[in-house]
Amino acid sequence: MLYKHNNTLAYESERNIFMGKILVLAEKPSVGKELARVLNCNNNGNGYFEGSKYIVTWALGHLVTLASPDTYDKKYKSWRMEDLPMIPQKMQLVIIKKTSKQFNVVKKLMTRNDIKELVLATDAGREGELVGRWIIEKAKFRKPIKRLWISSQTDKAIKEGFKNLKPGIEYENLYKSAVCRAEADWLVGLNVTRALTCKYNTQLSAGRVQTPTLAMIIQREDAINNFIPRDYYIITGNAKCANANSYTLQWQHSDSGKNRIFNNEEAKKIVSKVDNQNGKIIEVKKAYKKKSSPLLYDLTELQRDANKKFGYSAKQTLSIMQRLYENHKILTYPRTDSRYITTDIVPTLSDRLKKISIYPYSKFTSNLLKSSIKGNKNFVDNSKVSDHHAIIPTEQKVNISLLSIEEKNIYDLVIRRFLSVLYPPYEYEQITVKASINGETFIAKGKNVKHKGWKSIYDKDELLVELDNNNYNNEDTISDQFLPDISKDDKIKLTGVKTIKRQTKPPARFTEGTLLSAMENPQKYIHINDKQLEKTIGKAGGIGTVATRADIIEKLFNSYYIEKKGKEIIPTSKGKQLISLVPSDLKSPLLTAEWEQQLYSISKGKLNSTKFINDMKKYASKLVLDVTNNTKSYRHDNLTREKCPNCGKYLLEVNTKKGKMLICQDRECGYRKNIAKVTNARCPQCHKKLALVGKGEGQIFVCSTCGYREKLSSFNKRKKAEGSKLSKREVTKYIRQQKKENKEPINSALADALANLKIK
Structure with missing residues (x-):
């Protein structure tokens, strides 16, 4: 039936009921709520919003992940070397238990008779594609799919995006590359991790990105230790x-x-x-x-400068950027590896400048707005933009008073860089x-x-x-x-x-900022004698991606392979021993660079995904054999004389990113206890951060730099005398928040697959 154009709400409502509704799947509740508001979905359901034309629901990150090994065979519940390698003929998907309630909500909506099509509105990137497609596959949704692909969360961007939806089939190859990444990480990561753990009877893990990253840190430490000054x-x-x-x-x-x-x-x-x-x-x-001027920011460059100027970790900067993108809507998509914008963005530059014409930027924007804004090759280049353009301000009006100090700092970095490319040389x-x-x-x-x-x-x-x-x-x-x-x-x-x-000075130890640089351009930081290999690594964009590097660094800290001394990153004995035990080619950045290059080719339809996975299965088998044949041994050198209250074995003392902790050496036990927590309180003598040691009224602030010690009760009295509002309650609240942050999971398919491992 043909319909004549009619703008009345009643007519549109009647037409939408007849034609069916469109289900929109977002990646997170916060994004889903904003999409629902823009799409006039005002009826609040259980895990979704519904309107006359659209129903908006959401995932909670990954709702579906790759099955654990024991799904394929019950024997894999026990970790035994003789059962390796684990090579499933076909990888299976399972629903993540802790978020199964929301999956059931989404699946129920997908099976409604009045749903005519689905708009995939997860993050516009490889991992976002995987989040949505795995849900669709597990729910067995078979109706038409369209893709929302936007770089900012403003109302204007959302409306424009829905006017220009792409057929889902156009992103099929991107999905294949995402599946290949996840399955390859499962095959290599789980097999090598299990082989190392069984062989040396301690929790050791390895992966295609974390291991070469750790190897670079250790290579730098070796260069420092072997350096002879002149x-x-x-x-x-x-x-x-x-x-x-x-x-x-x-x-x-x-x-x-x-x-x-x-x-x-x-x-x-x-x-x-x-x-x-x-x-x-x-x-x-x-x-x-x-x-x-320097190029516009991509995520890695922004993380690097934020670490240099404010001391923010890579993960912290990404988290701040997500809030500025999703909640405040004033910056564009953060997980980008491009430092250019496309020609279609140039006509919007004047509007973006008007929206940031506030103190202290108004004196710069007023100069720029006096004449027409033109793009030039220094920051406009379609050929250098893949999925998303560089990070720039959106066309959303800014209310600086709503931003936290951290958000203001990151926003300021981006805005000044944006203004600088528009200014003369x-x-x-x-x-x-x-x-x-x-x-x-x-x-x-x-x-x-x-x-x-x-x-x-x-x-x-x-x-x-x-x-x-x-x-x-x-x-x-x-x-x-x-x-x-x-x-x-x-x-x-x-x-x-x-x-x-x-x-003469030895090379400097890595900070999080310089480590990001090394991950992006490892050929500049390690010895590679083959020029062709250098070119391959450079072409592949280094090791890891802009979206994963922060999590990889965090994982190295959380696995106790590295620790911090001030801003400097130092490998632990556990990290050094791991690198001596893993197969040699897994330590090379060339491997993961080649993988990323192949995954990119798969996303562009230039490489067969089946061949890639078959190669990964063979490679996983080879790595297990390499571990089995290794004659080296592993030794704990951080044993304490304190015994585990659960199993009676001696505890290990480890330095975490947030302080010191005691953990059980038995991987099956998993006992752990905080003994010192780094706080934001500053030493009155050397102004370094103080660690809080002990429990209850006996808690003491200790400075690891100069040795200063002060009871918590005395600290609170001193601060009160100085006119500070800081109290014991606030310190306790801060410590509780830090504990919560430490327990936050990495939102990735591999992390979910490894969720039941007790890493020590």
Whole structure:
């Protein structure tokens, strides 16, 4: 039957009843509620909202996951080496028990006779596709499917998205790649984890991303421990000329251009040779330069800067970004690996600028809005955007007062980066002066700023140091200084010549920020002799994805393979021993890079998914054999003299990300007890974070840096005397919140499959 256009609500309602309703499946309740509001679904059901045209329901992350090994065979309930490898002929899906109630709600809605089609509105990415498709498959939904694919949660984006729904079939290959990722992680992760645990009688786990990441940390630690420092010398002096102020010159080798001298006697000879001697300027180079702003943020770059500037962990930054995206709707989709936007976004830039025209950004937006906003190749490139464009502000009006301190910090990073790409380049004149004194070469550098451009947005920001100078950590870099008017052949006298003694330094330990960089570009951080392999790793985008790297780092902490000392990440004895026990190729970033490349090819329909899984089955079998044939042993070196109250075995002391804990060495027991919890309270002597030790009234704050100790009761009295509102109740509340955060599960299919493992 044909219907003429009619805008009356009554007519539309009658038509929708006749035509049937559309079921919308979101990934989380918060997103589902917002979709329901925009789609006018005002009737609140049990786990869904219903309107005249749409019914909106949601998952709770994964509602369905891959079955555990004992689903395939009861013998797998016991962990025995002789039962490995576990290679199911066909992988099965099961409903996750703790969220089965919501699955039943979704399934019941899917089986309603008035549902004509489904709109998959889970997160627009590989993992989001898996969340929705597994539910659809397990519920045996067979009606048409369409896909909502949006990069922001604003009302405008949602409405536009529903006007431009894509056929579900277009994302079939993305789903296949997601299934391959999950099944490969099951086959490799569970088999190797079970083999290692059985072989060495302690809970050990390995995986295609976490193991090469841990290997990089240990390789860096080995380089630090094996490093032998060498003394070297830098020579500087003051250049004086008749009609200008003095400036500093630094000695440079005339042939190699290096400024380090490793022989003290040689350095002394040069000093005596040039001190108080006359010379002349032999070269003055002036180069006019333009420097464009850094690229827009993808998730990894944002996590890196947030860690550097605010000390936020990768997972913490992602969590903050999710709130800014889902709840406040003021930033676009966070799990993106692109640092560019597409041409269709350019016409919306003016509107986005208007929405962020608040203090302290209004002075920058007003300048930009005076003329038409145009895109350029520095930040607009369709070919460099895959699933989602870079993180930018949405077209939603901002109310800064509603944001927490952490949310304001992350929002500020994104907004300043967004403004900077719209601003003109930073323009300056680079001046390099070269002088000859008694046959030795000295140089100086200066910079005359012509136009601050985008750098005006970062005034007084410490991040500007890195944005300005890629060698900011190199103490030997010749710093820019104010230089007087200098010309070639000017006569000078070099005075105050001195040597500065320094030592070569080992590579720095990883922080969460630099570890993210290493995961993204592992070829820059490890020794790879094969150029082709380097290219393969770079092309694959490193190890892990922007969506998974934060969880991988957290898992390494939670498995006690790494710990923190300040901001630095240090491998534990358990982590070091694990790397010595796992098969060698599982430690290489090349393996996971090749996997990601193949998964990408599957998502584009260029590679057969069945072949990939068959290869993974063979590989899992090989890894089990490698573990079986290993002749090395595992030894606990963190045993205490305190016995487990459950099984009587000696407890292990481990350093977690949030403090110290005692855990039972018996993986079957799983007993654990907190003994010290890192808090936000600061030491009055060295201002480092204090750890809270003990129980009840006997609790004591202890500083691991300087040794300061203070009873909790005294701490509260001191804070009260200082006018602080902090109380024992608030400290207790904070500790309770930290415990809750520590128990939060990683929302992934593999995590659900490993949920019953008692990791120690």
